[in-house]
Amino acid sequence: MSMFGLKESEVANLVRAVSAPGDLDHDAIEDRFARATWSGLAEPGDRLAGRAIQQLGAARALSAVVEHRDAARFAAELSADGDPVPEDDMRQAIERWLPRLKSDTALIALRQAARFGARLLTREDALWPTRLNDLDWHAPSALWVRGADAALAGIADGIALVGARAATGYGEHITMEASAGLVDRGYTIISGAAYGIDGMAHRAALASQGLTVAFLAGGVDRFYPSGHDSLLTRIVESGAVISELPCGSPPTKWRFLQRNRLIAAASMATIVLEAGWRSGSLNTAGHAATLGRPLGAVPGPVTSAASAGCHRLIRDYDAVCVTDPDQMAELAPLERQARASANSDGDLTSESDDRAGGDQSAGQSDSESRSGPADADAPRNTETTRLLDALSTRSARTTDDIAARSGLALATVRAQLGMLELDGRVSETERGWKQAASSSLK
Known part of the structure; x- marks a missing residue:
């Protein structure tokens, strides 16, 4: 058969x-x-x-x-x-x-x-992160996972800690304290395994004997960045590494932007610990805001460009200013903590509930106005981004190969290549198309 x-x-x-x-x-x-x-x-x-x-x-x-x-x-x-x-x-x-x-x-x-x-998870599995269903038609068809069942179950109590790759000593210190403090309070740390803030969040969680989950922009069989191979191996041992892409898939700029929606959707809340004005972590914040998830940002020195993105979130996008693990936990109280608070205080309409966006009057009510960070940092033309991701500066590739790599229609690829050739960003050779070295996306 x-x-x-x-x-x-x-x-x-x-x-x-x-x-x-x-x-x-x-x-x-x-x-x-x-x-x-x-x-x-x-x-x-x-x-x-x-x-x-x-x-x-x-x-x-x-x-x-x-x-x-x-x-x-x-x-x-x-x-x-x-x-x-x-x-x-x-x-x-x-x-x-x-x-x-x-x-x-x-x-x-x-x-x-x-x-x-690696394992294949679908919505029928008990360990499927159910918050991802909030993405509706944009939800992943399946997840590829390496790691422990306890960590997958722990996603239900997860908080996302994200930030810039080019982190300062201040940012790494704040991240270490935040991750360790949240782990001590029973949270699972969710991030993207990138250099800088992400890596520190994972390392601090592991050092505190806590659970941590890393979402990747490529297959779980090829860890990226390569400099975090040992870190991701450690995460697999006691945490979990997850991707919506099958094994063998390379990470691309477009896939990093899409990966961010999973980090935001799977988490109870998202905290941006340090970010520049146009940091990619603001993309994650934008997804969190659109989904109505609580959003927090850690302030930094007003003279530090590395914290300009956090200040932007607080000033323009209603992110809650948080400075320690207690305030971060207030954004998304664990169920057992909420019950304990209700028993001791009689209700949950306290200052902490307001800060957590309990009535959603400031934090989540206007998701359209708070989606700015994601829009501001997204490429103007996603088709161009995906096409350039599929090209090489060294090896020429045919239009059929480029279409398969980029996930774009063949007609779209041909049209875009013509426009990019006029801009000097790609060139055609006897064997196919190549990307101009100067047009490589950072």
Whole structure:
């Protein structure tokens, strides 16, 4: 028997190898394999992919792509709930997915996951971080995980600590105290494993014998940054390393921006400890604000450019000014702490509740006005970002290869390459296209 044109027994064995112990029937195996495939077929945050998976089911949606279903028919199926999908949008989505539709891609990812001891999590799993469901159509189709079950369960009590890569001694000191203090209070530390603030947050949590979770922008089989290989290995031993991308996927600038939405969504609250005016951590803050999550920022010296982003969040985007672990914990009290406070005080309408955004009058009520940081720091043209991510300054690549790497439609790739060539950012050779060294995104 076959499954999506592949040998069912091989698919079943690989799916079971990366799933939690238990009986999986044919439908469960088909769904998990389809979700694993979708995690590599569509770029993170692809709205139409998420909608197709939710409305049709992962397997049925994948079958529609495999069968090269007509865009009009596909759009009509998704529009059955009364919210129409423009046929042109559906056609562009299919054109984005098709360059990556190769029969053995998901099998390779599953084999690599099994080799590294990674697991595949879906919404049906007990350890699935349920707050990610708040992303709705932008939620991941599946998660690839390496680490301990206790850490995955601990995400329910997680607080995100994020900040600049180019951290100062002040920022690292504040982060160390914040992470250790929150761990002592029962929180799990969530961050992105980057240099600077992220790395210090993870290290301090581990040093305090606490739980910490790192969300990556590439596959969990290839740790990034490479300088944090030993740190991420330690996190795997007692915490968890998570990605929505299958094993073998490289990190790109676009994927870092999309990874930030998972950090914000999975956490009870997000704290920005140190950030410059246009720091990437403000992107995470923007996602947290849009989702209605409590947002805090640690002030720094008014003369420090490294804290300008935190001051911007406090002044313009209603972030709560926090200076110690107690104030950070007030943003998102743990359930047991909230019960204890209710028993001792009689109610939860205290100053700490106001600071935590309990009535959401200042902290979360106006998510549109608070989404500024994410918008301000996002690239003006995400298609250009994704295309440049897919190009090399040394090796020429064909348009088909670029389309598969970027997750863009072939027609879009060709049009964008023409514009970028006029700007001098790319050049065409006999073997394909290359990126000009000076246009590399930092």
